[in-house]
Amino acid sequence: MTEIALDARPRVAGHFRLQWEEVQKSWVLLYPEGMVKLNGSAGEIMSRLDGHKTVADVVAELERAFDTQALARDVQDFLALAHKQGWVQT
Protein backbone atom coordinates (compact mmCIF):
# COMPACT_ATOMS: atom_id res chain seq x y z
CA MET A 1 0.00 0.00 0.00
CA THR A 2 1.12 3.55 -0.70
CA GLU A 3 2.06 5.53 2.38
CA ILE A 4 0.19 8.86 2.52
CA ALA A 5 2.68 11.50 3.68
CA LEU A 6 1.87 13.99 6.44
CA ASP A 7 2.19 16.89 4.00
CA ALA A 8 -0.14 15.32 1.41
CA ARG A 9 -3.51 17.02 0.82
CA PRO A 10 -5.95 14.17 0.13
CA ARG A 11 -9.56 14.52 -0.91
CA VAL A 12 -12.47 12.21 -1.64
CA ALA A 13 -11.86 10.66 -5.07
CA GLY A 14 -13.69 11.77 -8.19
CA HIS A 15 -16.74 9.56 -8.54
CA PHE A 16 -17.31 9.03 -4.83
CA ARG A 17 -19.61 11.16 -2.77
CA LEU A 18 -19.30 11.37 1.00
CA GLN A 19 -22.37 12.25 3.01
CA TRP A 20 -23.83 11.97 6.48
CA GLU A 21 -26.83 9.62 6.67
CA GLU A 22 -29.03 10.51 9.59
CA VAL A 23 -31.06 7.26 9.45
CA GLN A 24 -27.87 5.18 9.61
CA LYS A 25 -26.15 7.62 11.97
CA SER A 26 -22.99 7.32 9.92
CA TRP A 27 -20.94 8.75 7.07
CA VAL A 28 -21.32 6.83 3.83
CA LEU A 29 -19.42 6.82 0.55
CA LEU A 30 -21.68 6.66 -2.46
CA TYR A 31 -20.69 5.55 -5.95
CA PRO A 32 -22.48 4.07 -8.97
CA GLU A 33 -25.03 1.59 -7.59
CA GLY A 34 -23.13 1.14 -4.35
CA MET A 35 -22.45 2.40 -0.86
CA VAL A 36 -19.74 1.97 1.75
CA LYS A 37 -20.85 2.58 5.31
CA LEU A 38 -17.89 4.05 7.20
CA ASN A 39 -17.25 3.28 10.84
CA GLY A 40 -16.93 6.12 13.34
CA SER A 41 -13.23 6.88 13.03
CA ALA A 42 -13.17 6.42 9.24
CA GLY A 43 -16.04 8.90 8.99
CA GLU A 44 -14.25 11.42 11.23
CA ILE A 45 -11.17 11.26 9.01
CA MET A 46 -12.90 11.21 5.62
CA SER A 47 -15.23 14.08 6.47
CA ARG A 48 -12.21 16.32 7.15
CA LEU A 49 -10.54 15.78 3.77
CA ASP A 50 -10.96 18.71 1.39
CA GLY A 51 -7.84 18.74 -0.80
CA HIS A 52 -6.52 21.80 1.07
CA LYS A 53 -5.77 20.51 4.55
CA THR A 54 -2.67 18.37 4.94
CA VAL A 55 -2.76 15.01 6.67
CA ALA A 56 -0.93 16.69 9.56
CA ASP A 57 -3.72 19.31 9.76
CA VAL A 58 -6.34 16.57 9.90
CA VAL A 59 -4.41 14.70 12.59
CA ALA A 60 -4.13 17.88 14.67
CA GLU A 61 -7.87 18.57 14.27
CA LEU A 62 -8.77 15.06 15.38
CA GLU A 63 -6.40 15.19 18.36
CA ARG A 64 -8.06 18.44 19.45
CA ALA A 65 -11.60 17.20 18.82
CA PHE A 66 -11.11 13.99 20.78
CA ASP A 67 -8.66 15.39 23.32
CA THR A 68 -6.02 12.80 22.58
CA GLN A 69 -2.55 12.44 21.02
CA ALA A 70 -0.48 10.36 18.67
CA LEU A 71 -3.21 9.70 16.07
CA ALA A 72 -0.89 10.19 13.09
CA ARG A 73 -0.13 6.50 12.60
CA ASP A 74 -3.81 5.47 12.70
CA VAL A 75 -4.83 8.23 10.31
CA GLN A 76 -2.05 7.40 7.85
CA ASP A 77 -2.86 3.70 8.00
CA PHE A 78 -6.51 4.37 7.27
CA LEU A 79 -5.68 6.75 4.42
CA ALA A 80 -3.36 4.19 2.84
CA LEU A 81 -6.21 1.69 2.89
CA ALA A 82 -8.69 4.27 1.59
CA HIS A 83 -6.27 5.14 -1.20
CA LYS A 84 -5.91 1.49 -2.15
CA GLN A 85 -9.70 1.21 -2.28
CA GLY A 86 -9.79 4.24 -4.56
CA TRP A 87 -11.83 6.32 -2.06
CA VAL A 88 -9.28 9.13 -1.76
CA GLN A 89 -6.83 10.77 -4.10
CA THR A 90 -3.85 12.96 -3.30
Next chain:
Amino acid sequence: MNTTATPASTQAGPPLWLLAELTYRCPLHCVFCYNPVDYATSGPELGTDDWLRVLREARAAGSVQCGFSGGEPLLRDDLEVLVAEAHRLGFYTNLLTSGVGLTEARAAALKAAGLDHIQLSFQDSTRELNDFLSHTKTFDLKRRVADIIKSHGWPMVMNCVIHRQNIDHIGKIIELAVELGAEYLELANNQYYSWAAVNREQLLPSREQLQRAEALTNEYREKLGNRIRIFFVVPDYYEERPKKCMNGWGNVFLTVTPDGTALPCHTAKMIKTVDFPNVRDMHIDDIWHRSPGFNLFRGFAWMKDPCRSCPEKEIDLGGCRCQALMLSGDAANADPVCSKSAHHHLIEQAVAQAQLPDAQRVDIQPLVFRDPKNSRELAARSDTPWQPR
Protein backbone atom coordinates in the same frame (compact mmCIF):
# COMPACT_ATOMS: atom_id res chain seq x y z
CA MET B 1 -22.93 9.13 28.52
CA ASN B 2 -25.78 6.78 27.89
CA THR B 3 -24.74 3.30 28.96
CA THR B 4 -28.12 1.67 28.57
CA ALA B 5 -27.82 -1.41 26.37
CA THR B 6 -29.76 -1.19 23.16
CA PRO B 7 -32.42 -3.91 23.06
CA ALA B 8 -32.01 -6.39 20.23
CA SER B 9 -34.08 -5.00 17.39
CA THR B 10 -36.23 -7.25 15.30
CA GLN B 11 -36.88 -4.35 12.93
CA ALA B 12 -35.47 -4.35 9.45
CA GLY B 13 -32.86 -1.77 8.54
CA PRO B 14 -33.72 0.99 6.08
CA PRO B 15 -34.63 0.33 2.41
CA LEU B 16 -31.22 1.54 1.25
CA TRP B 17 -31.90 0.87 -2.43
CA LEU B 18 -34.95 2.33 -4.14
CA LEU B 19 -35.57 1.04 -7.66
CA ALA B 20 -38.06 3.34 -9.35
CA GLU B 21 -39.44 1.51 -12.36
CA LEU B 22 -40.99 4.51 -14.06
CA THR B 23 -42.55 2.69 -16.99
CA TYR B 24 -42.81 -0.71 -18.61
CA ARG B 25 -42.82 0.93 -22.03
CA CYS B 26 -39.62 0.18 -23.89
CA PRO B 27 -38.40 0.62 -27.45
CA LEU B 28 -36.39 -2.60 -27.10
CA HIS B 29 -37.82 -6.12 -27.14
CA CYS B 30 -35.11 -8.09 -25.36
CA VAL B 31 -35.66 -11.82 -25.06
CA PHE B 32 -34.23 -11.89 -21.50
CA CYS B 33 -36.07 -8.87 -20.04
CA TYR B 34 -36.83 -9.19 -16.33
CA ASN B 35 -40.05 -7.18 -16.54
CA PRO B 36 -43.10 -9.37 -15.90
CA VAL B 37 -44.28 -11.28 -18.97
CA ASP B 38 -47.78 -9.86 -18.40
CA TYR B 39 -46.52 -6.26 -18.17
CA ALA B 40 -48.86 -5.17 -20.97
CA THR B 41 -51.86 -5.77 -18.68
CA SER B 42 -50.39 -3.62 -15.88
CA GLY B 43 -52.43 -0.70 -14.52
CA PRO B 44 -51.88 3.00 -15.27
CA GLU B 45 -48.47 4.53 -14.51
CA LEU B 46 -47.94 6.69 -11.47
CA GLY B 47 -48.02 10.41 -12.19
CA THR B 48 -45.25 12.89 -11.48
CA ASP B 49 -46.68 13.96 -8.10
CA ASP B 50 -46.96 10.33 -6.94
CA TRP B 51 -43.33 9.70 -7.83
CA LEU B 52 -42.19 12.90 -6.10
CA ARG B 53 -44.00 11.74 -2.96
CA VAL B 54 -42.44 8.25 -3.24
CA LEU B 55 -38.99 9.82 -3.46
CA ARG B 56 -39.59 11.98 -0.36
CA GLU B 57 -41.07 9.13 1.67
CA ALA B 58 -38.33 6.69 0.72
CA ARG B 59 -35.58 9.18 1.48
CA ALA B 60 -37.13 9.86 4.89
CA ALA B 61 -37.17 6.09 5.51
CA GLY B 62 -33.43 5.97 4.79
CA SER B 63 -33.17 5.17 1.08
CA VAL B 64 -29.93 6.54 -0.32
CA GLN B 65 -29.38 4.88 -3.70
CA CYS B 66 -32.07 5.62 -6.26
CA GLY B 67 -32.20 3.80 -9.59
CA PHE B 68 -34.47 5.17 -12.30
CA SER B 69 -35.32 2.20 -14.43
CA GLY B 70 -38.07 0.66 -16.52
CA GLY B 71 -38.77 -0.31 -19.31
CA GLU B 72 -36.98 2.69 -20.69
CA PRO B 73 -37.12 5.53 -18.13
CA LEU B 74 -36.26 8.13 -20.80
CA LEU B 75 -39.75 7.58 -22.22
CA ARG B 76 -41.03 9.56 -19.21
CA ASP B 77 -40.79 13.25 -20.03
CA ASP B 78 -40.80 14.08 -16.31
CA LEU B 79 -37.54 12.16 -15.72
CA GLU B 80 -35.56 15.39 -15.28
CA VAL B 81 -38.05 16.64 -12.66
CA LEU B 82 -37.78 13.37 -10.71
CA VAL B 83 -33.98 13.31 -10.91
CA ALA B 84 -33.79 16.91 -9.70
CA GLU B 85 -35.98 16.14 -6.68
CA ALA B 86 -34.03 12.96 -5.89
CA HIS B 87 -30.81 14.93 -6.08
CA ARG B 88 -32.18 17.68 -3.85
CA LEU B 89 -33.21 15.05 -1.29
CA GLY B 90 -29.67 13.67 -1.13
CA PHE B 91 -30.08 10.46 -3.13
CA TYR B 92 -27.25 9.14 -5.23
CA THR B 93 -29.10 9.01 -8.55
CA ASN B 94 -28.58 6.29 -11.15
CA LEU B 95 -30.18 6.10 -14.57
CA LEU B 96 -30.51 2.57 -15.98
CA THR B 97 -31.09 2.95 -19.69
CA SER B 98 -30.93 1.33 -23.10
CA GLY B 99 -29.67 4.68 -24.33
CA VAL B 100 -32.63 5.19 -26.63
CA GLY B 101 -33.79 8.78 -26.17
CA LEU B 102 -30.62 10.05 -24.51
CA THR B 103 -30.06 12.99 -26.83
CA GLU B 104 -27.46 15.66 -26.15
CA ALA B 105 -30.24 18.01 -25.01
CA ARG B 106 -31.68 15.53 -22.49
CA ALA B 107 -28.21 14.59 -21.27
CA ALA B 108 -27.52 18.27 -20.58
CA ALA B 109 -30.84 18.62 -18.75
CA LEU B 110 -30.16 15.50 -16.65
CA LYS B 111 -26.69 16.78 -15.81
CA ALA B 112 -28.22 20.08 -14.68
CA ALA B 113 -30.77 18.13 -12.61
CA GLY B 114 -27.91 16.46 -10.72
CA LEU B 115 -27.89 12.94 -12.16
CA ASP B 116 -24.88 11.12 -10.68
CA HIS B 117 -24.40 8.10 -12.90
CA ILE B 118 -25.64 6.26 -15.98
CA GLN B 119 -25.77 2.53 -16.59
CA LEU B 120 -25.94 1.82 -20.30
CA SER B 121 -27.00 -1.58 -21.53
CA PHE B 122 -25.62 -3.37 -24.54
CA GLN B 123 -26.89 -6.74 -25.72
CA ASP B 124 -23.66 -7.77 -27.42
CA SER B 125 -20.36 -6.54 -28.84
CA THR B 126 -21.62 -7.00 -32.40
CA ARG B 127 -24.24 -4.95 -34.18
CA GLU B 128 -25.85 -8.09 -35.59
CA LEU B 129 -26.53 -9.85 -32.29
CA ASN B 130 -27.21 -6.66 -30.31
CA ASP B 131 -29.87 -5.69 -32.81
CA PHE B 132 -31.27 -9.22 -33.12
CA LEU B 133 -31.65 -9.82 -29.36
CA SER B 134 -33.29 -6.44 -28.79
CA HIS B 135 -35.21 -6.61 -32.08
CA THR B 136 -34.15 -3.04 -32.83
CA LYS B 137 -31.41 -1.24 -34.72
CA THR B 138 -29.79 0.31 -31.67
CA PHE B 139 -26.14 -0.74 -31.65
CA ASP B 140 -24.72 2.34 -33.36
CA LEU B 141 -26.98 4.61 -31.35
CA LYS B 142 -25.74 3.06 -28.08
CA ARG B 143 -22.16 3.78 -29.11
CA ARG B 144 -23.04 7.42 -29.73
CA VAL B 145 -24.85 7.58 -26.38
CA ALA B 146 -21.75 6.24 -24.63
CA ASP B 147 -19.82 9.19 -26.07
CA ILE B 148 -22.47 11.62 -24.81
CA ILE B 149 -22.29 10.08 -21.33
CA LYS B 150 -18.52 10.39 -21.21
CA SER B 151 -18.54 13.94 -22.60
CA HIS B 152 -20.66 15.03 -19.62
CA GLY B 153 -18.19 13.50 -17.19
CA TRP B 154 -20.53 10.85 -15.80
CA PRO B 155 -19.09 7.60 -14.54
CA MET B 156 -20.47 4.86 -16.79
CA VAL B 157 -21.44 1.33 -15.99
CA MET B 158 -21.81 -0.76 -19.09
CA ASN B 159 -24.19 -3.64 -18.53
CA CYS B 160 -24.44 -6.66 -20.75
CA VAL B 161 -26.70 -9.60 -19.99
CA ILE B 162 -24.72 -12.75 -20.75
CA HIS B 163 -26.27 -15.98 -22.03
CA ARG B 164 -25.83 -18.82 -24.48
CA GLN B 165 -26.12 -16.58 -27.56
CA ASN B 166 -23.44 -14.04 -26.65
CA ILE B 167 -21.26 -15.65 -23.97
CA ASP B 168 -18.62 -16.67 -26.51
CA HIS B 169 -18.15 -12.97 -27.35
CA ILE B 170 -17.21 -12.04 -23.80
CA GLY B 171 -13.68 -10.92 -24.71
CA LYS B 172 -15.05 -8.58 -27.38
CA ILE B 173 -17.67 -7.29 -24.96
CA ILE B 174 -14.94 -6.40 -22.47
CA GLU B 175 -12.94 -4.70 -25.23
CA LEU B 176 -16.00 -2.69 -26.23
CA ALA B 177 -16.45 -1.49 -22.64
CA VAL B 178 -12.81 -0.40 -22.50
CA GLU B 179 -13.06 1.34 -25.88
CA LEU B 180 -16.15 3.25 -24.76
CA GLY B 181 -14.45 4.35 -21.54
CA ALA B 182 -16.73 2.57 -19.05
CA GLU B 183 -15.49 2.67 -15.44
CA TYR B 184 -17.44 -0.47 -14.58
CA LEU B 185 -18.62 -3.44 -16.62
CA GLU B 186 -21.36 -5.75 -15.41
CA LEU B 187 -21.26 -9.08 -17.17
CA ALA B 188 -24.63 -10.10 -15.83
CA ASN B 189 -25.15 -13.78 -16.50
CA ASN B 190 -28.80 -14.22 -17.20
CA GLN B 191 -31.03 -15.24 -14.33
CA TYR B 192 -34.04 -17.21 -15.44
CA TYR B 193 -37.05 -15.10 -14.55
CA SER B 194 -39.80 -13.54 -16.61
CA TRP B 195 -38.92 -13.40 -20.34
CA ALA B 196 -35.63 -15.18 -19.71
CA ALA B 197 -37.57 -18.04 -18.11
CA VAL B 198 -39.81 -18.30 -21.16
CA ASN B 199 -36.69 -18.41 -23.38
CA ARG B 200 -34.53 -20.42 -21.02
CA GLU B 201 -33.60 -23.29 -23.29
CA GLN B 202 -32.16 -20.83 -25.83
CA LEU B 203 -30.37 -18.74 -23.21
CA LEU B 204 -28.82 -21.12 -20.68
CA PRO B 205 -25.15 -21.59 -21.63
CA SER B 206 -23.25 -24.86 -21.38
CA ARG B 207 -20.85 -25.40 -18.50
CA GLU B 208 -17.95 -25.29 -20.92
CA GLN B 209 -19.06 -21.93 -22.31
CA LEU B 210 -19.38 -20.57 -18.81
CA GLN B 211 -15.98 -21.79 -17.65
CA ARG B 212 -14.32 -20.38 -20.75
CA ALA B 213 -16.01 -17.02 -20.24
CA GLU B 214 -15.03 -16.82 -16.59
CA ALA B 215 -11.40 -17.72 -17.33
CA LEU B 216 -11.23 -15.14 -20.11
CA THR B 217 -12.77 -12.49 -17.86
CA ASN B 218 -10.09 -13.17 -15.26
CA GLU B 219 -7.38 -12.85 -17.91
CA TYR B 220 -8.75 -9.46 -18.93
CA ARG B 221 -9.00 -8.37 -15.30
CA GLU B 222 -5.31 -9.03 -14.86
CA LYS B 223 -4.38 -7.33 -18.09
CA LEU B 224 -6.55 -4.25 -17.50
CA GLY B 225 -5.85 -3.74 -13.80
CA ASN B 226 -7.55 -0.63 -12.44
CA ARG B 227 -8.70 0.73 -15.80
CA ILE B 228 -12.09 -0.87 -15.41
CA ARG B 229 -13.84 -2.86 -12.71
CA ILE B 230 -15.45 -5.98 -14.13
CA PHE B 231 -18.27 -7.73 -12.29
CA PHE B 232 -19.06 -11.26 -13.37
CA VAL B 233 -22.44 -12.20 -11.97
CA VAL B 234 -22.49 -15.98 -11.69
CA PRO B 235 -25.52 -17.80 -13.09
CA ASP B 236 -27.05 -19.67 -10.19
CA TYR B 237 -28.08 -22.71 -12.25
CA TYR B 238 -24.43 -23.79 -12.10
CA GLU B 239 -24.21 -23.48 -8.31
CA GLU B 240 -24.85 -26.10 -5.64
CA ARG B 241 -26.06 -23.55 -3.11
CA PRO B 242 -28.57 -20.80 -3.80
CA LYS B 243 -27.81 -17.10 -3.92
CA LYS B 244 -28.73 -14.88 -0.98
CA CYS B 245 -31.36 -13.32 -3.15
CA MET B 246 -31.65 -9.52 -2.93
CA ASN B 247 -29.44 -9.81 0.15
CA GLY B 248 -32.58 -10.87 1.98
CA TRP B 249 -36.30 -10.28 1.47
CA GLY B 250 -37.20 -6.75 2.55
CA ASN B 251 -33.66 -6.18 3.78
CA VAL B 252 -32.10 -3.64 1.41
CA PHE B 253 -34.12 -3.38 -1.79
CA LEU B 254 -37.41 -1.67 -2.46
CA THR B 255 -38.84 -1.73 -5.96
CA VAL B 256 -41.75 0.45 -6.97
CA THR B 257 -43.31 -0.72 -10.22
CA PRO B 258 -44.85 1.63 -12.82
CA ASP B 259 -48.34 1.15 -11.37
CA GLY B 260 -47.16 1.87 -7.82
CA THR B 261 -46.90 -1.66 -6.47
CA ALA B 262 -44.14 -1.90 -3.86
CA LEU B 263 -42.06 -5.08 -4.04
CA PRO B 264 -39.08 -6.53 -2.15
CA CYS B 265 -37.56 -7.35 -5.55
CA HIS B 266 -38.39 -6.56 -9.14
CA THR B 267 -39.83 -9.98 -9.97
CA ALA B 268 -41.74 -10.69 -6.74
CA LYS B 269 -45.10 -9.78 -8.25
CA MET B 270 -45.20 -13.26 -9.75
CA ILE B 271 -46.02 -14.50 -6.24
CA LYS B 272 -49.74 -14.03 -6.78
CA THR B 273 -50.67 -15.29 -3.32
CA VAL B 274 -49.17 -12.15 -1.78
CA ASP B 275 -51.14 -8.93 -1.83
CA PHE B 276 -48.32 -6.41 -2.22
CA PRO B 277 -49.04 -2.85 -1.08
CA ASN B 278 -49.33 0.12 -3.42
CA VAL B 279 -47.67 3.48 -2.85
CA ARG B 280 -50.96 5.16 -3.75
CA ASP B 281 -52.52 3.72 -0.58
CA MET B 282 -49.70 3.43 1.93
CA HIS B 283 -46.69 5.41 3.14
CA ILE B 284 -43.29 3.91 2.23
CA ASP B 285 -42.35 3.58 5.89
CA ASP B 286 -45.50 1.52 6.58
CA ILE B 287 -44.94 -0.54 3.44
CA TRP B 288 -41.38 -1.35 4.43
CA HIS B 289 -41.81 -2.00 8.13
CA ARG B 290 -45.40 -3.05 8.61
CA SER B 291 -46.97 -4.49 5.45
CA PRO B 292 -47.55 -8.27 5.47
CA GLY B 293 -45.96 -8.67 2.02
CA PHE B 294 -42.63 -7.23 3.16
CA ASN B 295 -42.58 -9.18 6.43
CA LEU B 296 -43.61 -12.49 4.91
CA PHE B 297 -40.13 -13.89 4.21
CA ARG B 298 -38.09 -11.91 6.72
CA GLY B 299 -36.24 -13.88 9.37
CA PHE B 300 -36.45 -17.68 9.48
CA ALA B 301 -39.91 -18.52 10.84
CA TRP B 302 -41.41 -19.01 7.37
CA MET B 303 -38.90 -21.69 6.38
CA LYS B 304 -39.71 -25.33 5.76
CA ASP B 305 -37.26 -28.18 5.65
CA PRO B 306 -34.60 -28.55 4.34
CA CYS B 307 -34.02 -24.84 5.05
CA ARG B 308 -35.44 -24.77 8.58
CA SER B 309 -32.85 -27.19 9.93
CA CYS B 310 -30.04 -26.24 7.54
CA PRO B 311 -26.81 -25.00 9.13
CA GLU B 312 -26.35 -22.66 6.15
CA LYS B 313 -29.73 -20.96 6.39
CA GLU B 314 -28.22 -17.71 7.62
CA ILE B 315 -25.78 -17.66 4.71
CA ASP B 316 -28.27 -17.92 1.85
CA LEU B 317 -31.67 -17.44 3.55
CA GLY B 318 -33.01 -20.32 1.48
CA GLY B 319 -32.26 -18.62 -1.83
CA CYS B 320 -34.78 -16.98 -4.09
CA ARG B 321 -38.52 -17.03 -3.31
CA CYS B 322 -39.48 -16.46 -6.95
CA GLN B 323 -37.31 -19.31 -8.19
CA ALA B 324 -38.79 -21.56 -5.50
CA LEU B 325 -42.27 -20.66 -6.70
CA MET B 326 -41.47 -21.04 -10.40
CA LEU B 327 -39.88 -24.46 -10.11
CA SER B 328 -41.53 -26.03 -7.05
CA GLY B 329 -44.91 -24.31 -6.95
CA ASP B 330 -44.41 -22.90 -3.44
CA ALA B 331 -42.49 -19.70 -2.71
CA ALA B 332 -41.70 -20.94 0.82
CA ASN B 333 -39.80 -23.99 -0.42
CA ALA B 334 -36.02 -24.13 -0.72
CA ASP B 335 -34.68 -22.58 -3.91
CA PRO B 336 -34.29 -25.59 -6.26
CA VAL B 337 -30.76 -24.43 -7.09
CA CYS B 338 -29.83 -25.92 -3.71
CA SER B 339 -28.71 -29.54 -3.98
CA LYS B 340 -30.72 -30.22 -0.80
CA SER B 341 -33.97 -29.16 -2.48
CA ALA B 342 -36.44 -31.92 -3.41
CA HIS B 343 -36.78 -30.10 -6.74
CA HIS B 344 -33.08 -29.79 -7.56
CA HIS B 345 -33.49 -32.32 -10.38
CA LEU B 346 -35.35 -29.63 -12.36
CA ILE B 347 -32.21 -27.51 -12.35
CA GLU B 348 -30.08 -30.54 -13.21
CA GLN B 349 -32.35 -31.41 -16.15
CA ALA B 350 -32.13 -27.88 -17.55
CA VAL B 351 -28.37 -27.90 -17.12
CA ALA B 352 -28.09 -31.33 -18.80
CA GLN B 353 -30.11 -30.05 -21.76
CA ALA B 354 -27.81 -27.05 -22.03
CA GLN B 355 -24.75 -29.29 -22.48
CA LEU B 356 -26.04 -30.57 -25.83
CA PRO B 357 -24.88 -28.70 -28.90
CA ASP B 358 -27.68 -26.72 -30.55
CA ALA B 359 -27.69 -29.06 -33.56
CA GLN B 360 -28.57 -32.03 -31.31
CA ARG B 361 -31.41 -30.29 -29.53
CA VAL B 362 -34.77 -30.95 -31.10
CA ASP B 363 -38.06 -29.18 -30.48
CA ILE B 364 -36.43 -25.94 -29.40
CA GLN B 365 -39.08 -23.24 -29.26
CA PRO B 366 -38.40 -20.04 -31.19
CA LEU B 367 -37.37 -17.04 -29.07
CA VAL B 368 -40.25 -15.01 -27.69
CA PHE B 369 -39.51 -11.29 -27.91
CA ARG B 370 -40.72 -8.93 -25.24
CA ASP B 371 -43.46 -6.91 -26.84
CA PRO B 372 -47.04 -5.97 -25.96
CA LYS B 373 -48.60 -8.58 -28.25
CA ASN B 374 -46.58 -11.47 -26.82
CA SER B 375 -47.17 -10.10 -23.34
CA ARG B 376 -50.95 -10.13 -23.74
CA GLU B 377 -50.81 -13.64 -25.19
CA LEU B 378 -48.73 -14.91 -22.29
CA ALA B 379 -50.98 -13.15 -19.79
CA ALA B 380 -54.05 -14.83 -21.29
CA ARG B 381 -52.62 -18.32 -20.97
CA SER B 382 -54.34 -20.54 -18.44
CA ASP B 383 -51.09 -21.96 -17.07
CA THR B 384 -48.43 -19.90 -15.36
CA PRO B 385 -46.68 -18.10 -18.19
CA TRP B 386 -43.64 -16.98 -16.19
CA GLN B 387 -42.51 -20.56 -15.77
CA PRO B 388 -39.78 -22.01 -17.94
CA ARG B 389 -41.23 -23.94 -20.84
